[in-house]
Amino acid sequence: MRLINQRPGHSERLVLGAMLFVLLVAAYLIGSDIRLSENPDDKLLPSLAQMGAAIWQLAFQPEQRSGDYLLWTDTAASLARLLGGMTISALIALLIGIPTGLIPRARAAFAPFVTAICLIPPITILPILFIVFGLGETSKVMLIVIGTAPYMARTVAQAVADIPQEQIVKGLTLGANTWQMILRVVMPQIMPKLITAIRLGLGPAWIFLISAEAIASTGGLGYRIFLVRRYLSMDVILPYVAWITFIAFTLDWLLLLYSRKRYRWAHLSGTAL
Amino acid sequence: MSYVEARNIWVAYGAVSVLERVSIAVERGTFCTIVGASGCGKSTFLRVLLGQEQATRGAVYVDGQRVPEEPTSECGIVFQRYSVFPHLTVLQNLIIPAEFGAAPVTGRLFGRRYARARNAAMAMLGHIGIAHAADLYPAQLSGGMQQRLAIAQALLKQPKVLLLDEPFGALDPGIRSDMQVLLLSIWRETGMTIFMVTHDIAEAFRLGTRLIVFDKVRHDPQHPTAYGATITYDLRLKNGKALDGIATPHLIETKTAEEERATHVLSLSETSRA
Numbered sequence: 001m002r003l004i005n006q007r008p009g010h011s012e013r014l015v016l017g018a019m020l021f022v023l024l025v026a027a028y029l030i031g032s033d034i035r036l037s038e039n040p041d042d043k044l045l046p047s048l049a050q051m052g053a054a055i056w057q058l059a060f061q062p063e064q065r066s067g068d069y070l071l072w073t074d075t076a077a078s079l080a081r082l083l084g085g086m087t088i089s090a091l092i093a094l095l096i097g098i099p100t101g102l103i104p105r106a107r108a109a110f111a112p113f114v115t116a117i118c119l120i121p122p123i124t125i126l127p128i129l130f131i132v133f134g135l136g137e138t139s140k141v142m143l144i145v146i147g148t149a150p151y152m153a154r155t156v157a158q159a160v161a162d163i164p165q166e167q168i169v170k171g172l173t174l175g176a177n178t179w180q181m182i183l184r185v186v187m188p189q190i191m192p193k194l195i196t197a198i199r200l201g202l203g204p205a206w207i208f209l210i211s212a213e214a215i216a217s218t219g220g221l222g223y224r225i226f227l228v229r230r231y232l233s234m235d236v237i238l239p240y241v242a243w244i245t246f247i248a249f250t251l252d253w254l255l256l257l258y259s260r261k262r263y264r265w266a267h268l269s270g271t272a273l
Numbered sequence: 274m275s276y277v278e279a280r281n282i283w284v285a286y287g288a289v290s291v292l293e294r295v296s297i298a299v300e301r302g303t304f305c306t307i308v309g310a311s312g313c314g315k316s317t318f319l320r321v322l323l324g325q326e327q328a329t330r331g332a333v334y335v336d337g338q339r340v341p342e343e344p345t346s347e348c349g350i351v352f353q354r355y356s357v358f359p360h361l362t363v364l365q366n367l368i369i370p371a372e373f374g375a376a377p378v379t380g381r382l383f384g385r386r387y388a389r390a391r392n393a394a395m396a397m398l399g400h401i402g403i404a405h406a407a408d409l410y411p412a413q414l415s416g417g418m419q420q421r422l423a424i425a426q427a428l429l430k431q432p433k434v435l436l437l438d439e440p441f442g443a444l445d446p447g448i449r450s451d452m453q454v455l456l457l458s459i460w461r462e463t464g465m466t467i468f469m470v471t472h473d474i475a476e477a478f479r480l481g482t483r484l485i486v487f488d489k490v491r492h493d494p495q496h497p498t499a500y501g502a503t504i505t506y507d508l509r510l511k512n513g514k515a516l517d518g519i520a521t522p523h524l525i526e527t528k529t530a531e532e533e534r535a536t537h538v539l540s541l542s543e544t545s546r547a
Contacts, residue, residue: 164354164355166352166354166355166356167355167358169323169325169344169350169352170350170352170355170356170357170358170426171373172343172344172345173323173344173345173346173348173349173350173427173430173432174346174369174370174373174426174427174429174430175345175346175370175373175374175430176373176380177373177377179377179378179380180372180373180376180377180380183379183380184369184372184373184380184381185358188360188361189358189359189360263360264410265359265360265361265410265411265412266359266360268410268412268413269412
């Protein structure tokens with residue numbers, strides 16, 4: 001049988017799926033072991049025990065000066081910025097994207113502008129944000145919004161434009177006004193696509209968050225990583241990266257779960273991501 | 274004045290003519306079937322009746338009123354695909370017309386008014402034979418059931434005219450004939466005026482009380498899109514047979530155009546020989 005027709009069984013799929021993770025961890029542990037046996041003070045590839053100890057310290061021992069449990073305060077600060085920024089982005093995407101996709105006058109007004117805004121590299125706006133909004137929370141949230149909202153607005157506008165014309169005409173013949181059309185026909189149909197846009201937007205959002213925190217902050221996951229970099233504290237950086245990855249994965253999974261539950265109709269046919 | 278009247282309609286997109294000199298008067302309660310080759314403007318004619326597209330020249334009247342420049346609930350429509358809302362269950366698809374009518378701001382009905390709309394929807398579901406599927410989404414229905422739902426949804430607004438654009442084009446033959454029976458019984462019950470585009474000539478004869486054929490009668494070999502299609506046959510039917518085959522005057526032109534083309538081709542070949 002040719003390779004493209006050979007399908008792995010359930011257990012084989014699990015093994016194949018786990019393989020690369022196991023290989024990565026094994027390679028790290030071997031490398032770490034070699035370096036540490038040569039030099040017990042090596043900081044580059046800390047052992048699992050060292051990383052565990054460092055994280056235990058950050059997660060369950062209050063910091064001496066502030067009394068904070070740093071892992072959790074960092075996580076809370078970063079999540080508040082990330083979720084705040086993405087919520088604002090999603091609202092902007094709906095407010096701009098739906099009229100752009102549905103109403104010809106709004107399309108004429110918004111489409112060129114949004115396209116142009118999309119092309120500004122968001123990071124170049126960061127200094128402006130710091131100057132205008134100061135170094136506080138606003139500029140970090142704003143960076144996430146500026147970085148993700150235009151793309152999400154375009155995605156939403158495209159999703160609205162992709163609704164078959166038949167649906168719109170059908171709505172008109174059933175007596176819908178423009179507002180009812182948005183509320184009952186357009187918005188519910190694009191919500192699953194908005195959720196997909198949020199899931200895809202979370203990637204860039206993390207980058208903007210970590211960048212903003214690295215440059216000017218007093219807390220947050222990105223701040224911590226860049227702070228301890230000065231001391232070559234790989235035993236903190238590596239678990240933090242794993243932790244961020246885990247949070248990102250969980251957010252993505254929760255959004256997919258929500259979409260499946262709330263918009264079951266959209267997941268009936270085909271295979272959504 | 275007839276119930277539905279098209280007066281000398283022309284439709285052109287820039288230099289591309291789609292319809293020309295289309296005039297027809299249809300009495301109330303007529304089941305008018307429309308056939309013709311692909312791309313000859315049958316669906317365009319339907320969209321003009323609906324108000325979705327505007328005729329470049331001429332005008333359409335329904336019940337004495339000029340058709341407005343956008344679709345309204347005066348005309349119901351069923352398309353071949355995408356006719357029902359995929360995000361609503363079968364029942365919700367049938368409640369939403371009432372909600373559009375009665376709730377301009379929220380788009381939703383609550384309490385007693387919702388219960389009344391729901392009852393009407395359930396009655397319609399039973400009537401159309403899909404009551405068992407009330408809580409399913411359209412994607413979970415067969416093609417035939419989806420079209421049943423689409424027709425039921427269009428009927429709820431009690432439109433003056435029902436337009437059907439190849440509604441059974443994607444269905445199996447067995448299902449198709451079930452749907453034809455259903456449509457005929459609805460038509461007899463409501464006495465509604467129906468325009469139905471179909472590719473299936475047998476279907477057109479079986480269902481219609483009037484059959485019109487769209488075709489191009491003028492051709493320009495150098496510019497195939499220069500002329501649009503028009504009504505070339507207009508037959509009154511009874512029990513699937515033509516009563517009085519009225520060929521419109523255009524039909525005579527057909528011959529002349531064909532002859533013209535033939536002579537033109539002849540003269541060309543003669544020139545090339547010389």
